[in-house]
Amino acid sequence: MSVAPKRPDPPVVGKVTHHSIELYWESAGQTSDSGKGDGRLRFCLQEADKSQGWGNVHIGYSYSYTVTGLEPSSSYKYRLRVTSDHGNSEFSPAITVCTTKEPPSGEQLHRIINLTQDIDKLKKILETGDNLIDVPDKFGYTPLMVCAQKGLTNIIEVLLPYGADVNAQNSSGKDAMMLASFAGHLEVVQLLRANGARYDHQDKGGSTSLHWAVDAGHLKLVKWMIRDGAAIDVVDFSSKWTPLMRCCAMSGHVEVARELFFAGAEVEKKDKDGKTALMIAALNGHRDLVQLLVERGADPFMSTEFGMSALDMARSFDKKKVVQYLEGVMEKSRKEKRRVTGDD
Structure with missing residues (x-):
């Protein structure tokens, strides 16, 4: 059966x-x-x-x-x-x-930083000695880079004594200080500098930490970095733009540009296409920045090898306020020249 x-x-x-x-x-x-x-x-x-x-x-x-x-x-x-x-x-x-206890891992470390910021758990992982301090996440960011971008100063203070590499760069060449600079975290930048972070690092595009701070228009941070010794006229690799040129192209932040001028930024330096900071500001329509540049000695009559001046560029991009200002400046300059030479 x-x-x-x-x-x-x-x-x-x-x-x-x-x-x-x-x-x-x-x-x-x-x-x-x-x-x-x-x-x-x-x-x-x-x-x-x-x-x-x-x-x-x-x-x-x-x-x-x-x-x-x-x-x-x-x-x-x-x-x-x-x-x-x-x-x-x-x-x-x-x-x-x-199930067994989860073994220490880079993924676990990143999870704590991104979700809980539990310092005690973080220390327990780091104290295992498994060399996890600089393990990158799926985006190539080390724990220190993540904290720098987020402004997590308290976590950075935990990571540094365990040997976190302040000058490590990800696949795009960015380091922790560049990420903190673009995010505007002055306290983080100061902490990283105190622990050996460098201003002369450039990412794959050639940008320094100062370029990134200028891009985002972080005036207080830019001031501090300049006084701390950041180089003023370093050019990036693609456009050959200095921080001043980047300011003219990106934010148009007048006070940031003023700080760069005070530090000795070169006004008439040209990029790979022969454009000056004034030309870049003009074609981007930053009227107040154009005025500041002229007042700081930028030559409105200067042109590229193709004969394009700042005024020509402003006209090409229909930047009416810039056109009006530059036409006035150039006419005034011509009148003054005629008066001096007696050509009136």
């Missing part, structure tokens, strides 16, 4: 990690000899949920299964049922398995 399979033993525990549990079982001769069906056994593995209900995690013919996606240091309960051509067995007694 053919009968359903007998109640199986609980699953046997194999390899256990912080996020997975391997379970396996044996058929123990539970096959049918009646000739009905293919005689194979099918197994149903269930896991208890928090309410002690049960849910299927695996149904199939294999004699093992690895449950994944589990939480570290957590208990899980499993039971097994066998099905043959003649019916189902009872479920096995349940077995309880606990």
